Amino acid sequence: MYFTLYINPQTPGPEMDGAIMEAAIENAVRADQAGFRGIALTNHHFSNYNTYGNSFMFGAHLGSQIKQAWLLLQVAVAPLINPLELAENANLLDQIWRGRFIMGIGSGGSPLEFEGFGRDPAMRGSLTAEVMDVAARAWKRKPGDPPLEYRTHHDRGILRGRIMPGPYRKDQPLLARAALAEEGWVDAGRTGRPLFFGRVGVEGAAHAMNVYDDALAKAGWSREQVEFCKDWTTMQKTVLLADDDDTARQLIDEPLANLHRLSQAAFSAYGDEQRKAVTGVSGDDPAVFRKAFVEGATIIGSPQTFIEKLKQYEGAGVRHVALHMNFGFMRPEVTRRTLDLFIDKVMPKFS
Template identity: 40%
Template sequence: MHFSIYLNPQTRGPEEDVAIIDTTIEQALRATEAGVRGIALTEHHFSGYNTYGSNFLLAANLAPQVPAETMFLLACAVPPLHNPLRLAQECNLLDVLTKGRLIVAFAAGGSPVEYAGLGRDPSVRHEQMLHNLDVLERALAKQPSDPPYEWETAFEHGSLRTRIMPAAYTPGGPRFARATQNDEGVVWTARKGWYLFTARETADAMADRLALYTRTLAESGHDQASIDRLLDWSLVQKQVIIRDTDEEAMAFALERMEEMASHQRKNFSMTGDIKDAKHLKSVVGVSPQNPQEFLDKAMIVGSPDTVQKGLRSFADVGVRHMSLLFNFGFMTPAESGRSLDLFLAEVLPALDPR
């Protein structure tokens, strides 16, 4: 099993933003120097759930600072919030800047606060994600000699006369993934031959999800070498809290979940006038507003030995890559750094000897 560090630091207000971003960069550099093989960056806007907002910009900043073999995993980009041709251009440019060490995952997102801020309608997010991805792929495939590509989304339209610039570093274009929590999405992803990004489930449930993905890849004509390549960097994401004892870690986890749940309730109260806002009760499967379910499905909490056992349970069902979030629920640098230090010193060497 190998790991990436998942960076999604929350902020309470503008007075915290710069220091949080500085800490995020420092932890990314520390983790990759210690042997963590990838950096996962997400996209959120306006809600306080992600301080840096643009995963493309942060990845471009980090790319020349980390070890040359470090993978960058955008988990995720939200197509309905983007102009699809600018998104295609940014995928290609970041592929160049990372020398092909990039996988861009797509998801529908859904925070009404984010959709409202960018002038989008969250009620059509799933349909628009699939439509915008089709526009993006057609734009990436267009050659300068092809006829103009006339495109339209629910929010924009245009005519591509030449090509997407720059060309990607990776032959055939950047590598893509889909982030999904359901069987329909897993099947769609496998049929496309994309990487699978998923989260917030138990090891047993993840075994079933991974089996469906692998089986559908084979049924879709992928050979074993291609399947292995996809499985190597498909990911399962977890929030991880490590302390010297299980009791200390659990007490801190419950405190952080309450802080996060309070922040979510405050944000949710702002969305009553936004169409389809009700789904926010759980954006990604489970919510810290239901602490036990969140602990069971979204987190691995405990001493270094307990966390190691929790991660091994996923390795035992075939998960090869885990993306771990150490900074969750408005932690201070020292609080999140404690989990990261214990992981790097006591857990990582046991699970990824390289």
């Protein structure tokens, strides 16, 4: 089983942004040195749900400090980005990370972010398709080809030159599909791309992997491609480790309460379904939020409990887990203790 450090720290406000980002960088370097397979960045704006905001720029900064791990964007929200800018930013990260880069594509969840960029969240699916179609054509364009004229619902232009820089890999950077529903799992297998998913229990993970494996097999991909896809298909989990289960359950109360208040402040004005799209949990009752989040999105407990739970997911076909260790304005010492316990007590059981 492989492990990725998923970096999505929430922030209580601008006065803490710098310190939170510095801690995130330190944790990423520590994880890289310990043998984590990847560092994952996510993409949220305007809501305090993600401190660094721009995953492309933060990923470029990390590229000079991470020596072995890959960079995973989980995800680039295509509807919010100009298609040529998306292709250009992806190529730049591909070069900086020397091909150790996979860009997951998603359609986004928060109307707050769509509103800020002047996009209609009801069109997220069609906008994603438009942007990725133009980006694909831009990546394929060769010197001497006719100008690429494009139009999406929000952007239009003519590409007469080329996307700069060119990608490190041949043709274009590696892409993955982010999806929480079966239709997306099938599409990831059909197109031969790794799948990024989460917020499911063991049974849900087994179902997702069965659907995905079946789609890969039906598409007829080579064994090498299938193995690559399955190695980089990641399930995301919010995690907290402590020396014993009781301490872990106590420590998670504070960050979960903070996360609940943040979700209410940032997303409630747009309806419960939209809040659920971002946090994975609906409802205003803090107790209900805690129960649903713990059962569906987390792994918490002692190292032994953690090992047992990971073994269950391994048995369900999951090869790669993205671990979200800093959430809900978590105190730095709690995050660091989780990371240290995981490196010292858990990782050796899966080497």
